[in-house]
Structure formats: C-alpha cells, structure tokens
Amino acid sequence: MDNTIKAWLFDILNSINEIESYFLDTPKLFEVYQNDLRTKRAVERNIEIIGEAMSRILKEDKDIQISNSRKIVDVRNRIIHGYDSVSDDVIWGM
Template sequence: MDVKIKTWLEDILKAITEIEGFLPEEKNFFVFQKDLKTKRAIERNLEIIGEAVSRILKIQSDFHLKNSRKIVDSRNRIIHGYDTVSEEIIWAIVVRDLPKLKNETTQLLAQK
C-alpha cells in the first residue's frame, strides 16, 4: 500500500476516534443538537475524513472504499454548503455510516 494512502487511512481512523470521543455518552441526538462545540468538532472531523478520501482517490482512483464519492460529497457540502447541512444529516452520518467506515478502514490498514 502506498505510504501516503496508509497515512490518510490512519487520519480517517483518528478523526473517527475523535468523533466518538466527542459524542454524548448515551448518543442522544437532542443532547448533541444543543452542544454547538461538539457539532462543530464533529463537522471538522467529517471534513478531514472527506479530504483524506479525496486525496486517496486522486492518487488511486480505483481504490476500493465503499461510498467514497458520497464521503467526498459530504465533505464538500459541509464546507461549501454549510448553510444547507442539517443536524439530522450529520447525526445520521455519525451513527449510521462512521461505524462501517471505521471497520472498513481498519481492515484496509490490516492488509498493509
């Protein structure tokens, strides 16, 4: 595996770990919704994840990472269409999609 790709995969895992640390213990949407600092910290880490995926695809366009285009599109929407991103969308990504991405990234890094 390319050294840069490995580094970006590690960045993805680090961002996911940070997001997990920011979440309310009971993973309650309403607690999340009221916590501006947590929302912004999670959004920033989603931006990092999207940028890392984008960089991977620029080096290896056929790199197999499920939903890679959606990940990059989400990053772009958070950055450029910040006023159209709802808390519900961010929450759904965090609770539904990130656990899958974490597993997939962990498996890719284990392959070396």
C-alpha cells in the first residue's frame, strides 16, 4: 500500500479516536451531543477530515474497498457545502 494512502488512513483513525475522546467523561447520548455546541463543531470537523481523506483514497486507488466510503464522503460534502441543512440527526447517525 502506498505511503500516502497509509497517511490518509492514519488521519481517519486519528479523527475517529478524537471523536471518541469527546465522550470519555460524558454520556454518549444524543441529547448531550445536541446541547453541546463545541462538541458538535469538533465532531463535524473530524467528519470533514475523515470524508476528505476517504475521498483522496478513493481517487488514488479505485480498487480499495472500504465499507460506506461513498456515504462518508457524501456526509463530508453536505457539511462543507450544505452547512445550513446539516442536522444533528445526520451527524449522530454516522
């Protein structure tokens, strides 16, 4: 596997771990997430990173099979380009 792709996969893993870290000291409940603007923005940013890295991986190697990769990229695009239509339900459902 190409080192560039490995770097993007590492970025994805780091972003996933960062999202998980937001819920170490608080319950992982939708209502808690919904009422915490800082956490919401931080989660959205990490989803943007995950989606961008996924998009780059798919462009670099079309043979790579990653579950839900298209959905991940689509959610990233919705956050970036349709910021006014992003709902907490969509983000929480990721």
